[in-house]
Amino acid sequence: MKKFGMIVIAVLTIFAFSLSASAGVVDDKCAKCHKGDKAVDKIAAKNGIKDGDALLKAVRGGSKAGLHKNLSDEDIKASGAELFKAGKTKKKAAEGC
Numbered sequence: 001m002k003k004f005g006m007i008v009i010a011v012l013t014i015f016a017f018s019l020s021a022s023a024g025v026v027d028d029k030c031a032k033c034h035k036g037d038k039a040v041d042k043i044a045a046k047n048g049i050k051d052g053d054a055l056l057k058a059v060r061g062g063s064k065a066g067l068h069k070n071l072s073d074e075d076i077k078a079s080g081a082e083l084f085k086a087g088k089t090k091k092k093a094a095e096g097c
């Protein structure tokens, strides 16, 4: 029974960490350079980026790829997931129609 309790606590802890990690990738990794008009969600909306893969391509293939070389593919995809899950850019797209 003691073991079971430990497992439950471990699972809850991992769950809590994964939630907090996915809550602020953009704030954590991108916002120090991307602020105001240059916020990542604005860039994504302007460039028609709609998912994590497109974001990754834009970052890696863009003229500013060198500025992003410290970011891992996971960071970029995670920030994409965060942006597009939140529906920030979807709302913009709907407004444009």
Ligand code: HEC
Binding pocket: 026, 029, 030, 031, 032, 033, 034, 038, 040, 043, 044, 055, 058, 059, 061, 062, 063, 064, 065, 067, 068, 071, 075, 076, 079, 080
């Ligand atoms: C060291 C500063 C810095 C960090 C950190 C950073 N960026 Fe950038 N990023 C820039 C600059 C500067 C530009 C160019 C902005 C412009 O064109 O006006 C840029 C451009 C971009 C572009 C447009 C690509 C292009 O070449 O047109 C995307 C997409 C982007 N960043 C995504 C991200 C994401 C997602 C993150 C976080 C995971 C991130 N950036 C973190 C500095 C940074």
